[in-house]
Amino acid sequence: MRAKAACFACTMCQLRRGFCYPFPTYSKQYYSIKTGKIKSIRHLPNLDISRIRNIGIMAHIDAGKTTTTERMLYNAGYTRSMGDVDDGDTVTDFMAQERERGITIQSAAVTFHWHDHRINLIDTPGHVDFTMEVERSLRVLDGAVTIFDASAGVEAQTLTVWRQADNYDIPRICFLNKMDKPTASFELSVENIKEKLDVKPIILQLPIGTGKEFRGVVDLVSMDVLTWRGNDGSVYEHQDANAEIVGDLWAEVQKARSALVEQLADMDDGFAEQVLAGHGDKLADVSPDKLRAAVRKVTLARAGVPLLCGSSLKNCGVQPLLDAVVDFLPAPNERQHNFLQWYGNDPVALAFKVCHDQQRGPLVFLRLYGGALSAHSSIFNVSRNCTERLSRLLLGFADQHVEIPQVTAGNIAIAVGLKKTVTGDTLVASKKSAIAASQRTREANTPPNEGSHEAGDIEVILPVLAGVDVPEPVFFCTVEPPSAAKQKNLDHALACLQREDPSLKVHLDPESGQTVLSGMGELHIEIIQDRIRREYGIEAYLGPLQVAYRETTTRPGCTTVSLERHQAEMLHSVSVELFIQPQPGAGPVCISWAPSEGPVPRPEIMESVQSGIESGASQGPILGYPVQDVHVCVQSITVNPSTSLAILSACTVQCLHKALLETGGQILEPLMMLEILVPEEHLSFVLADLAQRRGSVLSIHARRYGQVVSASVPLADMMGYSTTLRTLTSGTASFSLEPSGYKSMSPLEQRKLIQERKGP
Ligand code: GDP
Ligand code: MG
DSSP states (O other), rough: OOOOOOSSSSSSOSSSSOOOSSOOOOHHHTTTTTGGGSOTTTTTOOOOGGEEEEEEEEOOSSSHHHHHHHHHHHTTTOSSHHHHHHHHESOOOHHHHHHTTTTTOOEEEEEEEEEEEEEEEEEEOOOOGGGHHHHHTTTTTTTEEEEETTBSSHHHHHHHHHHHHHHTOEEEEEEOOOTTTEEEEEEHHHHHHEEEEEEEEEOEEEEEEEEGOOOOOEEEETEEEEEOOOOOSSSEEEEEHHHHHHHHGHHHHHHHHHHHHHHEEEEEEEEHHHHHHHTTOOOGGGOOOHHHHHHHHHHTTTSOOOEEEEETTTTTTTHHHHHHHHHHHHOOOGGGOHHHHHHHOEEEEEEEEEETTTTTEEEEEEEEEEEESSEEEEEEETTTEEEEEEEEEEEETTTEEEEEEETTTTTTEESSSOOOTTTOOOEEEEEHHHHHHHHHHHHSSOOOGOOOOTTSSSSOOOOOOOOOOOOOOOEEEEESSSSGGGHHHHHHHHHHHHHOOOOOOEEOOOTTTTEEEEEEHHHHHHHHHHHHHHHHHHOOOOOOEEEOEEEEOSSSSEEEEEEEEEETTEEEEEEEEEEEEEOOOOOOEEEEEEEOOOOOOHHHHHHHHHHHHHHHHEEETTSOBBBBEEEEEEEEEETTOOOHHHHHHHHHHHHHHHHHHHTTEEEEEEEEEEEEEEOOOGHHHHHHHHHHOOOOEEEEEEEEEEEEEEEEEEGGGOTTTHHHHHHTTTTTTEEEEEEEEEOOOOOOHHHHHHHHOOOO
C-alpha cells in the first residue's frame, strides 16, 4: 500500500490525493499551471454549442461508473494520478460517506475537455435508494454512457436506469467494462443486452483476448488495432488491422466489419444508398468517416446503440470511449426542446440539483437551455413566482469550483445566491420574459376566432419545464434531537437536506408531535443520519425503521354518518354520505361529486368536505397509514346554516373511515423485486432463506458465473438482507432491489401486524 500524505490542497486532512471535503479554499493552487501537467480549469475555452456534450454515466452499482469517470479525467489531463474507488480517493465520490463506503451517493458533475469538445459529465449512483438522483440528472442530460460489468451482463439496476433514460429519450452508448476479469464474456454480454434491453447494439469494437490476456481492441470503424501499454494505460498503439497483426481473430474481424456496414445500411436508408452507389459489392471498403456519420445518425435517432469494450481499472479502452462520446452523442442543440420556442433568445434554465455548502450557502445546479445567464444578475423563478439574485456562477469539477462570468445555452453551471430555488424549478431572465412566453404559448394554442386576452385579465399560466417525478418513500422513522435545545438546529438541518434531496420527506406526526423522516431505503436513511451528524454537528436519534404500509378497500359500499353537537350554545348538525370503491393502481384517493337535483353546495362547504376526505385519507382507520387506490364519491351533504366547517370536516373524516372499515379495511404492503447472483453451491441456502422471508421465486437462470434468482419479496422482510446474504454465501453473492408496487396482506398477516402495532 502506498503511504498516505496530506491532501494536495491543504495540510489539514489525510487524503493521499485530491481534496478534502467540502470545498478547500486552496483549490486554485492545486490547479497551478506551474505543475505543467495538470490542465488549468481557470482558462476554459469558450466553445460553440455544437462542441458541448452533456452526458451521464449510469449503471448498476459496482459496474465501474466512478472508475471510468476517474480514467476519463486522467486521460483528459485533469488529474495527476488515477483515483481508486477501493482506496477512497476518487474525484467524484467526494462525500466522506462515499469515500468510506466506496459507493456513489450524490451525482457529481465534472467538466473536462476532449479533442476541442467540452464534456459535462455526471457520475450517478447505482444503488436503488438513490434512484431519484439518477432521475433528476437524466432530466438534463443529452446523452448517456451505460456501463456493464462484462462478467455479469445486464444487472437489475441497469435495467431500471435504462428504462428511466428511455422516458427521457436519451441516446446512449454501451461500454462493456471489466474485460480483464477471468469470467468476462463479450458475446454473452452482447446477447444479454439484446435480450434484456431490447435494443440493437452496434458493435464498434472486438476485444483482443479476455481475462488476464485482454490487451486491446480492434476498432471496426477505422480498422485499427489498439493496444495499451504501460502501467496506467495512457499510452496506446495504433496499427492497421491485418491478418498478420490480428492473427486468429482476423476472419472474425472481417465478418464483424461487414456486419456493421450491413446493419447500418438496414437502419439508415441514406447510408444504404451511399454505400451501394460507391462500393457495390465491396461493402467492407466504406470509409471510416462515412461509417461514423451513419453511426451518429442512428444513435441520435435511437435506432441503435454503439457498443465498445475495455477495462477501466487498467485504463484500457477509455480513450476510444471518449472519442465515441464526442462522435456519436448529441450536442445540446441536436435535442428537441419544444418549450424553447416560447422563450425566443431569452435565457431559460432548469434547476436539477441543490446542495448546501457551509461557506457559500445553497449551490444550485442549472442546465441552461436557451440564452445566456450572467453572474451578479437577477433571475426569475417561474415555479415559485419570485425573483432571486444570482450572485456568482461556478463551473463544477466534482468538489472543486471555478468562477465564470457567464454561462451560455447548452451548458451546466452552478448558481450561488439563490435562496428559494429547489430541484425541478424553472428559471428565466425576468417575470416579463415569463409572461411574454406565456402569452406566446396561449396565442399559439387559442383558435383565431376566440380573440386574444388582455395581459393580466386572466390567470397567467407561466410555462415551466417538466420537473422530476419524486418516488414515494417506502421507509420511515422518527427523528429526535439529543436535547430540546437542539430541535431548531435539527429542523434547519432537515430543511436543508430536504431541499437537496426531494426523495427525503419530513413531517410532523400530529398525534405524537414527533418529527418523522421518510426515505427510499435503509441506506438512504442511514446516510441522512450520518450527514446530520457530520455536516450539522447534531447527534440525532432515529427510532426503529418502519415500513410505509398503505390502507385501501376491497369492495364498493355506501356509508352515512350524522353528527349533532352543541357548541357555544348553538346546535351544529351535519350528515355526510359517501360512496367508496376500490380503484387499483390509482394511487392517492380520487374524489368526485354525485350529480344532485338540489342546489350546488357553497364553495366553502365543498372545500371543507374535500379537506375532510384528504385528511381522512392521509391517516387510514386501521393503523393510520395513507389510504390509496380508492375512489370516493360524495353522495349528499346536509348541514344546518350555523354548522361550523370544522365539524363538517370532522364528520367527513369519520364517514370515510367508517366506509373504509365496512368495505374490507385492507392493508397493502410494499413489495420489492429482488435479483440475486449466487454461485451454484450456495443456491439452496439462499432459496431456503427467501422462503422464510415470504418471498416468491419468479425465475432461476443459469449464467456462466452462477445462478440468477429473481424473486418478489415484501419489503418488511428485507431488512438487513445484505448482512444475511453475505453470511449465507461467504460474501460470494450479490443482489439488487427495486420497489415493485404494493400487494394486499393476507388476513392472517394483517392480523399479526395489527396485533404487533396495537398490542393484543
Ligand atoms: P460504480 O459503483 O459503478 O461507481 O463502480 P466503481 O467504479 O465504484 O467500481 C466498483 C468496483 O469495481 C471497484 O472495486 C473497482 O475497482 C472495480 N472495477 C472497476 N472497473 C474495473 C475493471 O475494468 N476491471 C476490474 N477487474 N475491476 C473494475
Ligand atoms: Mg460510483
